[in-house]
Amino acid sequence: MTRSSLTTPPAGAAVPSPEAGGPEPGTTLGSHYSRCFGCGTEHPTGLHLAARTPDGATVEAEFTVGEAHQGAPRLAHGGVLAAAMDEVIGMSVYLFRKPYVTGRLETDYLLPVPVGTTLHLRAWCNGIVGRKAYLEAEGRIGAPDGPVAVRAAALFIEVDMAHFAEHGDVAAIAAEHHDYEVNP
Numbered sequence: 711m712t713r714s715s716l717t718t719p720p721a722g723a724a725v726p727s728p729e730a731g732g733p734e735p736g737t738t739l740g741s742h743y744s745r746c747f748g749c750g751t752e753h754p755t756g757l758h759l760a761a762r763t764p765d766g767a768t769v770e771a772e773f774t775v776g777e778a779h780q781g782a783p784r785l786a787h788g789g790v791l792a793a794a795m796d797e798v799i800g801m802s803v804y805l806f807r808k809p810y811v812t813g814r815l816e817t818d819y820l821l822p823v824p825v826g827t828t829l830h831l832r833a834w835c836n837g838i839v840g841r842k843a844y845l846e847a848e849g850r851i852g853a854p855d856g857p858v859a860v861r862a863a864a865l866f867i868e869v870d871m872a873h874f875a876e877h878g879d880v881a882a883i884a885a886e887h888h889d890y891e892v893n894p
């Protein structure tokens with residue numbers, strides 16, 4: 711992954727242990743909001759990521775590129791692929807039961823991704839220092855061990871619930887079903 715210093719964890723950055731109160735290995739992670747472009751089941755043209763954590767520390771999901779996701783004819787739009795990376799990374803930091811938002815997202819596009827391709831996504835955390843979480847993701851074509859089409863590195867910043875209340879509609883999120891609480 712080509713990345714800047716801004717998304718590279720400093721020496722000694724610790725990765726929280728899966729035993730620190732997150733979901734159990736094997737848990738399916740529900741959508742955080744039904745109209746989310748990344749994971750919302752009610753979004754008509756969204757990515758519809760249905761994620762799970764195999765080990766309590768990483769997140770896996772699949773995304774099948776559809777007609778609504780094109781840039782060049784029959785090829786996925788790069789911004790849509792970045793959105794898939796953002797979402798699966800967002801879900802992986804969600805494992806730590808604190809709200810985070812994307813501060814910076816860096817993306818490498820290695821292969822074109824045709825419409826109809828299923829991308830196998832995986833995201834994980836490389837370390838957390840204070841409010842900063844350093845995360846990474848990859849998207850592989852056709853199978854979990856298929857060729858890597860997209861890689862991303864990200865810096866997510868921990869926020870409090872006031873962030874969503876002040877700038878968005880926290881009640882709309884809170885009103886929906888969650889498989890586990892963000893801030894128990």
Ligand SMILES: CCCCCCCCCCCCCC(=O)SCCNC(=O)CCNC(=O)[C@H](O)C(C)(C)COP(=O)(O)OP(=O)(O)OC[C@H]1O[C@@H](n2cnc3c(N)ncnc32)[C@H](O)[C@@H]1OP(=O)(O)O
Nearest residue numbers: 716742796797800809811812813814867869880883884892
């Ligand atoms: C009810 C349920 C709710 C839960 C919902 C879950 C939603 C899941 C959604 C999943 C969907 C997918 C996810 C999405 O799509 S999230 C949506 C996309 N992201 C956003 O909308 C975020 C917009 N930005 C902000 O709100 C603020 O800028 C934030 C909150 C990020 C920071 O402003 P704040 O005033 O709070 O903090 P600070 O400015 O003192 O910065 C703190 C530290 O961070 C460093 N820094 C900051 N930015 C950058 C940067 N770009 N590069 C490098 N470094 C950066 C900064 O230098 C400082 O470092 P240091 O000086 O301490 O060393």
